[in-house]
Amino acid sequence: MLNIGIVCYPTYGGSGVVATELGMALARKGHKVHFISYRRPARLAHYLPNIFYHEVAPMEYPLFEIKPMDTALASKIVDVALFENLDVLHVHYAIPHATIGYLAREILKTKNKNLPFVTTLHGTDITLIGADRSYFPVVEFSINQSNAVTAVSNALKQQTYEIFKIGKEIQVIYNFIDFERFQKRENKELRKEIASDHEKIITHVSNFRKVKRVDDVLAVFEKVLKSLPAKLLLIGDGPERPRLEMLTREMGIWNEVRFLGKQDVVEDLLAISDLFLLPSEHESFGLAALEAMACEVPVIASNIGGLTEVIIDGKTGFTCSVGDVDDMSQKAIYLLSDEAVLSQFRQASIQRARDFEIDRILPMYEKLYYSIM
Ligand code: GMT
Secondary structure (H helix, E strand, C coil): CCEEEEECCCCCCHHHHHHHHHHHHHHHCCCEEEEEECCCCCCCCCCCCCEEEEECCCCCCCCCCCCCHHHHHHHHHHHHHHHCCCCEEEEECHHHHHHHHHHHHHHHHCCCCCCCEEEEECCHHHHCCCCCCCCHHHHHHHHHHCCEEEECCHHHHHHHHHHCCCCCCEEECCCCECCCCCCCCCCHHHHHHHCCCCCEEEEEECCCCHHHCHHHHHHHHHHHHCCCCEEEEEECCCCCHHHHHHHHHHHCCHHHEEEEECCCCHHHHHCCCCEEEECCCCCCCCHHHHHHHHCCCCEEEECCCCHHHHCCECCCEEEECCCCHHHHHHHHHHHHCCHHHHHHHHHHHHHHHHHHEHHHHHHHHHHHHHHHC
């Protein structure tokens, strides 16, 4: 069994969720997992055997307008690696974690400790932020310095090769789902609270950033409403939310839309949904779509990035051109107005989601860790 260090963002973003779920699954298999972050990851709320959490707390000093978090993180990794005798480090999201992994490994070499690290690329660390000149050279260097690099989809792997000069193999290891948690559970009470019997429930989950194109979710929903009664659940929070709330008022659909904010138990809401919308501009994988599919909810999404690797167009939902709200709404109406069709898509969705079951994916990471040690 291994002693594994995991570095991730503790926030609600997909990369933090994947890192936390992976760590918990490794711990259940008997590995010792050490999370190193500035805050306890959102899904690590309770005590779990084999899981340890090491908080990064940079010292305050009046000179620092911005605390030197990266220095504190590298120092903490060095400390944990030596004291807990880590075998391997797994960093999620290249910025700045691949750079910090490199720094920690090099410092540890001077102390006769070997700490190889895996960098998992998640998406915006490449497509949006990493590609920006303000980070580019450091990100490219750090990816190349990683002992192993993984990407969460083939699309992201290709984009990484197109954007950076990468001299090493990037292995695709898809994101995964835990079916014990994500599954359709009947909850008539909850459904009744949100919609009446004749209304369909359409859902969107995201961090409400521009890249998610939540305006398109509203535009599609407005068109659907012209054909059938429905409610829209918007789950999550982020910078775009206040503007979107205003927009729903201006569009006159406010009464049919519920902004639910961040939710810890998103699966309960997915389980009562009939359709999931994810019209993003970029999406390296689309974990939110997979979570919906595991709860038997078909997905209509953009035909970009990893979404086309997760959703089977015409079977588990539809993938449409970015911004084509006419096409998306026509397909939504087609799915929602025929119970037999909807039921077929629901069954195909869960079947497809099973390809991403955690038990299939976990051994790939374990094999990778052993290969670089
Ligand atoms: O952009 C986000 O939604 C957050 C971001 C993250 O890294 O926290 O998500 C990215 O990683 C997820 C987990 O691998 C993927 O499912 C998302 O598709 C990806 N987001 C984008 O590419 C925009």
